Amino acid sequence: MVDHNTEKRNGLNFARLLVEVEMRAQLPDEVKFKNEKAKVIEQPMQYDWKPTLCRFCKKYRHVEEEWRVKRKVQNPDQVPRMERLVGDHTKQRQYTTNLENYYNIRIWLTWRHNYYQVNPISKTTQQITCEVMFLPLQIAFEISYVYVFNSREDRKELWESLLIQSRRCSKPWMVLGCFNSILKANDRIGGNHESWSEIVDFNECVTNCGLLEFPTQGNRYT
Known part of the structure; x- marks a missing residue:
């Protein structure tokens, strides 16, 4: 989705565009477009901020290096007898x-x-x-x-x-x-x-x- 001023090219005093994307969308490192001479231009992309997504748990605000494996909690069906605990x-x-x-x-x-x-x-x-x-x-x-x-x-x-x-x-x-x-x-x-x-x-x-x-x-x- 592009805002109205960007679409109509009104009030563009600097080379920056405002584009809304989905949070889960993969942000490209570059975009290709044709200029007025029909020449294909590769434009590198720079971002002030990108959301961090953990590829393991698919949640935001941390990366996979910080991801902790949640250990399985053991819930025994039967409480051990006292004789076994004493040993x-x-x-x-x-x-x-x-x-x-x-x-x-x-x-x-x-x-x-x-x-x-x-x-x-x-x-x-x-x-x-x-x-x-x-x-x-x-x-x-x-x-x-x-x-x-x-x-x-x-x-x-x-x-x-x-x-x-x-x-x-x-x-x-x-x-x-x-x-x-x-x-x-x-x-x-x-x-x-x-x-x-x-x-x-x-x-x-x-x-x-x-x-x-x-x-x-x-x-x-x-």
Whole structure:
């Protein structure tokens, strides 16, 4: 398509023509035409800008050198069984999880069966409590592994289950894991300041269960 002024040759003060073409049209490097003496002239073409088209994906704004192959996403029809995932890593170990309490395993506990005899006695979405016998020294104790939810309301279930465990436990008892909460303001550095309402539940649980914070050595906040 040629504009009206170009077609009528009106107002042409410089040797430039305006021609509209389709985006997908291949732009020529030269054009041939006959002049007024019927002589064929080859005129090289210059473009201020040409659209870039990728010859692989047939889309604009990038060339084939920048084209990335999109990898095929693997969607297995069947989720591999846990035994296959564990493989040889548990030949000398036994394990237990809280899979039956939560659709996505949050706690996975393993131990060497020639050193420890472990009997899980309580499982919830946020904890696994076990009776343990350290075989070389015949020392018996109980231990709770926790991985706590983020919201205060969801954490209440764990505090209640730990309180029940403290009342029935007659052996030495440890509680280990990620509590997603702190006991004191200086237990965390940086970020927003914790309000008392956010840490009061954890403090009450520790007090009511008769727990003591285990002393540590070395650098804090590591």
